[in-house]
Amino acid sequence: MPRKEKLVVGLDIGSTKVCAIVGEWLNDAVNIVGIGTSPSNGLKRGVVINMESTVESIKRAVEEAETMAGHEITSVYVGITGTHIQGSNTRGVINVRGGEVTPEDIKRVQDQGRPSVIQPDRYMVHILPQEYTVDRQDGIFNPIGMQGAQLEAKLHIVTGSAATVNNIIRCVQLAGLDVENIVLESLSSAMAVLTEEEKEQGVLLIDIGGGTTDMAAYSGKNIRYTYVLPVGGYNFTYDISMGLRIPFTEAEKLKIEHGTCLVQEVKPSETIEIKSFGTNKVRTIERDILVDILNLRMEELFRLLLKNLKQNGFGHLLNNCSGIVLTGGGALLDGAVEIAGDVFGLPARVGEPHNIVGLADVVGTPMHATGVGLVLYGLEHPNGKSFKAKDGNMLGKILERMKSWFKEVI
Structure with a gap:
């Protein structure tokens, strides 16, 4: 029987962007009908550092999603991450x-x-x-x-930290929205990109976001281990900025246009032009300098995840693991899959949201895995509103609960 239609909104509040995605069931697929994004400057590694900025980013993303979907948005499923998890x-x-x-x-x-x-x-x-x-x-x-x-x-x-969760909920409320539920970002990403067979056989999901990298280990269909590393795409860009002495925005552009983690892909004679701090003057450097920076940072990221898994007594999960699935914006960096495979000694692939229709060409990318997964979570767990916009002392409510x-x- 066809599923009953219900619009659900996933709100991914990240360190670099806020993304609101609107979806509904269409038979057995998720029909994405709206998306809105806005730069995020109010969060750092999953923690609110500027409420006013975060609220404005949420409003802009939601308004854009409303316009595209043609529906008013009143409540959202909110993703959460950070080292407090x-x-x-x-x-x-x-x-x-x-x-x-x-x-x-x-x-x-x-x-x-x-x-x-x-x-x-x-x-x-x-x-x-x-x-x-x-x-x-x-x-x-x-x-x-x-x-x-x-x-x-x-x-x-x-x-999660009650105070940190409260601050995120409060920002959403101040944007005029009810919070249907708080959802772990690695769980929502997994719902969007993993297959049931992978979960059954065992799989390690690694979601490389802007400020954090989330890891979730599955075995026998269910999560066995979760971890949040306070390293993400921001750190890659920061390393480039400091290593080459260039502005952060220039470093981000350089990472996207010329970045790769694979040293063997760069010819010895390749060069790139960069702009130095405080000047419009252009200078030329060898591309392999940029690649060395990215290669070292990516390898370090995966080695930190592997070390954490083993130190906490879950290294055995890799023995019966079908492979690694990378998602999040950082998974798009050329060479990430190869380095992950080398470090963990397992097959690796990039995870993109699947079983979606509508705006699939827009949201079917690793960077939208969390947002799509939040929509899917909301469709499969249609709980009542946990926190309404009119609620006052949210921290008190959390403690009472x-x-x-x-x-x-x-």
Whole structure:
């Protein structure tokens, strides 16, 4: 049967740009009907540093998306990232009431696993089930309706700084919008670019954004590990700017027009022209200087991710991993796939949003993976408005909600 149409808006508030994407179900595909973008100067690595600037960027992006879609936007699903994000694996165990697992039992076992990883200053972004066990029978993904006396759940719980989440929510509210839900950016990107087969076999998603790089490791269909590295495309441009002593804007242009991470692709005689700080004078340098900078930074980024994975006890996930999927704007840098493959010792590819129609030629790129994924998340999880624009003390509301979690645990 055709899916019921409902417009959903994903709002990706990044360090370099704010992007609003509007979509709906069209049979079994996501029909993108509007998109709006605006430069972002109010966030740094997922943290609001200028509320006024962030609010204005949100307004501009949403207004542009409204005009293209021909619909008023009143609420959004908001992506979140940053080093304040933490992922933890935990377990919950309960006795089944009535001898048959019900949706209420699922809620109770998830509630039972929450308190051990949530501190008073943390906001719970997601509870992501990994698998269930019913009376010692493990490897179950949906136990509802099964007979048993005891239910155990392995969970991946994602939390963020309550204050940081509050500031992001408040910026969206000040732009006149309700927040339907807060969604981890690597989760939304994964929904847009990964296949079900990759998730089942095992895959490592690496989303290289402007200020951060998000990593999510999948195995057996579900997330096993998440991590946010405070390094992104901005760092590549900064390195070029400082290394060549040129303005940041000139460095960004140079990265896009002449950048590659593959030293072997550059001929010894190749040169490029650059403008120095504080002058319009043009000077010539060898292109391999630029390439060396990008090569070193890209390799360092992947080695930091690999080191983090191993240090936290998840290096074994690579043993049964089908490969690496790169997405985000940084994935477009020539040579990123090759270096990722070399560092991790696995096949690698660029991940683009799939199963989309409408403005697919516009949003079907790695840099729009998060925005498209937020739309898909909203379509598949049509929850009520979590935070309305008229709400006042959002931090107080978040803390009250967290207190209620502990009271609910049985």
